[in-house]
Amino acid sequence: MAGNDACSIYVFDAYGTLFDVHAAVRQHADALGPNSALLSEIWRSKQLEYSWVRALMGRYVDFWTLTEEALDFAFSKVPDANKSTRQDLLAAYHKLAAYGEVRMVLDSLKARGAQLAILSNGSPAMLEAAVAGNGLEDLFDHVLSVDATRTFKTKSETYDLVTTAFRCFPDAVSFQSSNRWDIAGATAYGFNTVWINRTGQPDEYRDLAPLAQFKDLNGLLNL
Known part of the structure; x- marks a missing residue:
């Protein structure tokens, strides 16, 4: 991830990636x-x-x-x-609970000097409650809701929120999601993508493959 090395921006989907939807x-x-x-x-x-x-x-x-x-x-x-x-x-x-490894991984990335953000379909109030409820509010440089665009992922204008917030090109971003369709959309947009395949789903959208696939966020620490 050459672009990510230069900019050190990690962006996370929220639901299913950071927070346990079940x-x-x-x-x-x-x-x-x-x-x-x-x-x-x-x-x-x-x-x-x-x-x-x-x-x-x-x-x-x-x-x-x-x-x-x-x-x-x-x-x-x-x-x-x-x-x-x-x-x-x-x-x-x-106020969904975060997955067990989330705090440690985010702390570790932050300690390396990374900038962190959320990009989610969730409404601003939902994201605020989930982030605060899990004590993560000190970790994120931006918490971005697609509500600002009045549409949902995988529309390109939703991913534009990230490049606008960080004033960077797409290839400077590592984007993490548990949703394969979101990974496909983010890959098409130009992000470096990492599929957090928590439930062992078969791959799809093979023409829009992630750069890496892990069972949880711990894999990010070995990239």
Whole structure:
């Protein structure tokens, strides 16, 4: 990553990369019932689908609204799930737990002199709550929400937020995401990309390959 060596900018997707998108459901799994994991998977997949469709239509609503709508859809698809947990789930999602290695890896990168940022579909209030709830607010030079562009990743204007904030070219950036579609978009944009493949998913978008793939963020420390 020659460009990244020169600029030392590391940008992270938030949900699924830094913050565990299934933590909210696990927290309330007993109250939800035996199909809590299924509900969590549907919730996440619909949340993403809604962002892609909204971006294609040019009909933006913020990510928190999509999160609420996706949860309501998940409840409709899993009728035996306890709907009285809805507000508890949303409150937990607002302050999702970070993955176990996140703080150590970010501290290590910062100690090397790296500049750090988040680029996320999440709304500003969601990101503020998640970052503060995990005590990470001292680590990031920028927390960037696509809300400023009124669309969602993988639209190129969302990645423009990074190069504008840091006043750099795309190849000066190392971009990390657990979402393969996000890695494809960021690669097409010109970032150096690292796929954090936490769940061992098969590769896709092979014409837009990441420079590296790791099971968690610890791999960044060996690049």
